[in-house]
Amino acid sequence: METLIGQKVHHFLRRGIFFSHRDLHLILKRYEEKKPFFLYTGRGPSSSALHLGHLIPFFFTRWLQEAFNVPLIIQMTDDEKYLWKDLTIEKTKELTKENIKDIIAMGFDVNKTFIFSDLSFIGKCPEFYENIIRVQRSVTFNQVKGIFGFGDSDCIGKISFPAIQAAPSFSSSFPFIFNGKKDIPALIPCAIDQDPYFRMTRDVAPRLSLPKPALLHSSFLPALTGAQTKMSASDPNNSIFLTDTPNQIKNKINRYAFSGGGATIDEHRANGGNCDIDIAFQYMNFFLEDDNRLEQIRSEYSSGQLLTGDLKKELIGILQTIVAQHQERRKAVTDEVVEQFMSLRKLNL
Numbered sequence: 001m002e003t004l005i006g007q008k009v010h011h012f013l014r015r016g017i018f019f020s021h022r023d024l025h026l027i028l029k030r031y032e033e034k035k036p037f038f039l040y041t042g043r044g045p046s047s048s049a050l051h052l053g054h055l056i057p058f059f060f061t062r063w064l065q066e067a068f069n070v071p072l073i074i075q076m077t078d079d080e081k082y083l084w085k086d087l088t089i090e091k092t093k094e095l096t097k098e099n100i101k102d103i104i105a106m107g108f109d110v111n112k113t114f115i116f117s118d119l120s121f122i123g124k125c126p127e128f129y130e131n132i133i134r135v136q137r138s139v140t141f142n143q144v145k146g147i148f149g150f151g152d153s154d155c156i157g158k159i160s161f162p163a164i165q166a167a168p169s170f171s172s173s174f175p176f177i178f179n180g181k182k183d184i185p186a187l188i189p190c191a192i193d194q195d196p197y198f199r200m201t202r203d204v205a206p207r208l209s210l211p212k213p214a215l216l217h218s219s220f221l222p223a224l225t226g227a228q229t230k231m232s233a234s235d236p237n238n239s240i241f242l243t244d245t246p247n248q249i250k251n252k253i254n255r256y257a258f259s260g261g262g263a264t265i266d267e268h269r270a271n272g273g274n275c276d277i278d279i280a281f282q283y284m285n286f287f288l289e290d291d292n293r294l295e296q297i298r299s300e301y302s303s304g305q306l307l308t309g310d311l312k313k314e315l316i317g318i319l320q321t322i323v324a325q326h327q328e329r330r331k332a333v334t335d336e337v338v339e340q341f342m343s344l345r346k347l348n349l
């Protein structure tokens with residue numbers, strides 16, 4: 001990839017935060033041959049406040065968009081969250097709009113990015129709905145039961161939903177962008193839990209004479225209290241939100257971030273800290289771009305030279321900056337900007 005794009009790859013790739021793929025080499029081969037592909041990712045808007053973990057796939061997608069200069073499609077699955085969560089349609093629509101503002105604030109290029117909500121787009125684009133029912137006819141109840149674990153008491157909306165997440169993988173779902181071309185493949189950066197949707201998609205694609213999407217999978221940002229769980233919007237003390245103040249960030253890291261350091265300073269100086277379980281160090285791995293500084297911290301923390309308090313202090317500074325910059329950019333995202341990203345239009349290909 002570095003040879004093709006003539007630059008170092010993103011640290012999420014260098015450090016194995018994006019750790020697996022399907023058919024990435026086919027996409028790179030196309031790029032080498034100057035054939036088009038596009039990026040597709042999405043978000044289910046189930047809460048108004050995004051946390052740091054939500055940034056991972058989007059930061060990486062933004063980098064891919066810049067490095068490869070390709071169109072990007074972002075699906076907001078408000079329908080999915082309506083079906084799965086205890087939310088009204090009105091509430092899901094509100095969350096969708098708020099979440100889109102956060103996504104735009106991550107720095108996507110409006111000339112190359114189309115964002116849509118299922119609830120509003122399906123009625124505007126017959127070709128998208130046609131692909132949805134093509135997928136629906138190609139997958140049996142038995143198959144989705146096997147893939148997603150649906151049971152007899154799940155509502156039928158859930159059972160048909162995977163086809164709606166599958167359909168944006170196909171360029172023919174967006175005729176206004178791809179001029180009706182069916183054969184442009186997607187590369188989908190996503191968290192690993194989304195893979196089942198795309199295993200299903202890849203399974204049906206050849207039967208519909210459509211290209212299989214390629215995938216790049218990320219691991220999860222661990223929760224503050226330890227790497228056994230991922231950061232989650234429903235646990236405020238276990239997560240850092242993009243709406244947190246500098247003080248909240250500082251307090252949460254100091255109070256809750258699980259430490260791999262020694263119980264006392266003497267013990268820490270003698271035995272060193274354990275970077276593998278230390279949450280502050282893990283977050284550095286995600287958010288500190290400078291490889292040399294990261295290695296220096298790793299060696300000084302492991303040897304006991306660097307104390308947990310020092311490590312946390314540096315992390316707090318890094319996260320406060322990321323969150324403050326996000327908040328600043330989000331302020332600039334008006335309703336008009338949202339409309340621009342969501343309007344059906346040609347993108348710069």
Ligand code: TRP
Pocket residue numbers: 040041042043044045075076077080165188189190191194
């Ligand atoms: N189901 C995803 C979620 O709950 C949203 C989503 C839709 C998505 N399409 C996607 C995620 C494509 C990654 C890639 O967040």
